[in-house]
Amino acid sequence: MSTDVPDSTLSVTETKMGNATAVLTPVLGLMVPMVWCSVVTSLVLAVCTLAWRLRYSAMKDPASSLPLPPGSLGWPIVGETVQFVVQGAQFYVDHFKRYGPIYKTHLLGSPTARVSGAEHLHHLLNSEPQSLTMKLPGSVRHMMGKASLVTSKGDDHVRMKKIILEAFTTTRLSDYLPCVQQNTQRRIKSWCGQGRILGFQACEQLIVDLVLELVLGCRLENDRDGSVRKAVMTINNNLFCVPLNIPGGGFYKASKARAIISEFVLRRLADKGDKEHVSMLEVFLAAHHTEVGAAGKGAGQGLTAEEIVDNAISLMIAGTGTTSGALCCLLLLLGQHPEVVEEIREELNTAGLLSPDGPGELSYDVLQTLEFTQSVIKESLRLHTPAGGAFRKAEKPLEVAGYHIPKDWTVVYSIRDTHKSSKVFKDVSEFKPSRWQDAELSERLHRENPCHYMPFGRGPRACVGKALATMEMTVFLVELCRLATFELHNPDADMVFLPVTKPADDLPVTFYARKEKSN
Template identity: 30%
Template sequence: MAVFMAVFGVVLIGLCICTALLRWNEVRYRKKGLPPGTMGWPVFGETTEFLKQGPSFMKNQRARYGKFFKSHLLGCPTTVSMDPELNRYILMNEAKGLVPGYPQSMLDILGKCNIAAVHGSTHKYMRGALLALISPTMIRGQLLPKIDEFMRSHLNKWDTKIINIQEKTKEMALLSSLKQIAGIESGTISKEFMPEFFKLVLGTISLPIDLPGTNYRRGFQARKNIVGMLRQLIEERKASQETHNDMLGCLMRTNENRYKLSDEEIIDLIITILYSGYETVSTTSMMAVKYLHDHPRVLDELRKEHLAIRERKRPEDPIDWNDYKLMRFTRAVIFETSRLATIVNGVLRKTTKDMELNGFVIPKGWRIYVYTREINYDPLLYPDPLAFNPWRWLDKSLESQNYFLLFGGGTRQCPGKELGIAEISTFLHYFVTRYRWEEVGGDKLMKFPRVEAPNGLHIRVSAY
């Protein structure tokens, strides 16, 4: 009996402490004019619920508090906006005090010069340097030939094998980018680079707790290792005096490049290019393979488009810009995949001053999570929203409507949009014209906080 009473007492004290901590955190963030909502635990906030429950957490909070509510996510007091009109306003008005507000973990690991961390004239300058590397002219003349050469090689000899398409598309996205950025082929440096990069990616969406064994610590250490590799590559190029026809070569030729960046800025820009393209390209490619498998009519239409392109060419002829512009249905498949899978759930902004939004006062320094996921399933914008229907995108007006936020919005719209679409299109071209495939089965998909198959997505591939 005494033991039971002791255990009961400990549990009761624990409950009292937990209740007191929750209450203290609510009182701490109770300020006149703030939106309704809950703040969760000190330091951790509601991050665990957000990462584990994802869309369910958001829907529950919206049901209780409406489309505009407060929370505490990824180490920051945050206001969540699920209102399409307000989201558009927030994304279009950076000049009015709504600057990028990405989590501290992301800013630390991607570097202080990355595009998500800077704003104003610095952002304009860094974005200009990036756009000069990935403009339509650069894609047409320099990048598409490299992408084509890489995809031919990467997709070689897959027939009669069971492959993990998630693993293959991750390798594809990273190795293709390394080839474009620094002419790096699959070899020693890429094998050293890849595991470090995967740790860096995991660290960017984590609580910024610098303790051994945390994703943040591993991600930050991976950044140091990657910076060391890139710095060594830059020093070797400076010493060799060779001319290199790749992104790094362009950034280092300051005599012919009006964007004269320091080595630190170049390194952070390269990490930004790798990071921003990696997840969207790899995940969209994987999910396109999944949706095409599940929708044979869509696959038939897509294959017809690519076989028609192939028929006009010799087997050894690469995909060129004119071929890419003919891939209208492929573009529609990519948009529909991105919409239905919701590769990007939303974007973060931060207030630079106290400001009024939606009738509430948001304090200076708070994050605003522009949660765009629900827009993707709005039946008023997308009839029968849960159906995989690429044909809806053949109406070009859908791509230009106000709530098209698959690639962000405003001055922060993804600058690599066209490059990413070109990579996925080229991948799909060689994949559907060379192979048939079927799922081995039993692989589970997760849709939040990132789209992934925890145990891989395995398919059996055969020649077409």
């Protein structure tokens, strides 16, 4: 049998092969450059990444034999910022699990060392302000203002802090108390009968009312259209954002809101405040100097108008978001633990404060006697710390736990991770207010290391308003347990931690007016 292929068949085969070749040739012609482009891109990226890492490794002090902290500086230029924006606080959780209490990263344009653990922070914070100075993200720095206590350094910081602390003395806190109590009562009573509301938003509205009145003497009648209140909330909602002034963007919205508040503060200054109403503005006005020195600073030890405006805005920003979150977390924990509500009520009853029809005006001294109520606040702040950490700048090379942190790096000290990893507290993840009634715990914290518990930070940059925030939380608990009962609709909500600690769903809740039990 012949095996020869007919010429006609060969012709057809050759034609098909020729067609296939005609098709594949341009495809192959495109693939080769694409492969080379991919290879070249990968090589360029690898070289850039290596140069990126070497650049920051070169910042290491050659005199130090210690290694940089573990971790990754991420991609060139952007570092790990994209991962941080996408993940939020979960970014820190994952890195802590992977690298431990001290690690390096690159966030928001800066090489960054994040440090947690009481033993590490005690050493670190003792170097303030000589080796560590305040550093804030660009958007926060802009909103606070260049002439505020938060952004000031050196002698300016010392001068302004001395003046501003006058607004937080025990005498001043006692003067603020009626305002705090009246606003808290009004808001809680308004929540009852509204049906289902969002707890965080309700707490935020209360705290904005309080802060505007306490800082500027701005009552509801001074802000009839609510524009100043809306401006404060707008800044809080857009505080951490990319500092690009693009219309419609977060920074753009927050900047316009800041201008509204600034204009309002200047009007209050021009009116010399409100002599019939107690507020922090009185302290600022008493220290106000219209003369400005050659360096642009207030004459003598006073405050310029710019410093008053920036500090008023800073206090409003610092005093709203975190305290709103703290009140919301109190609601969450009390809803999860109704037996704690009953213990608070027992303490209030013993102090003669429980009746919904009484007890008249609270006194600052009486609030300090409510030991269990104070314990609830301490435990809530430990478990759900309002601010997860604080930003600093290394002015000198630092050595922490066997690692080297180069000069000019950002240093973030983590309050939340430190609380969660502390060995001082038994059952660290559980809500146990009674632990704070153990005198041995307070003694141990003082004796061993105060950094095991620091919800308001530590050192010269610790929160100046911590006594006021604690008083606001105490009054909130007193009036809440006295006036209302409430029901959480999702007591097992996930938590979010940026920009403040709060339930992810803003805590849906229904309040009811409380009636006294008949004897």
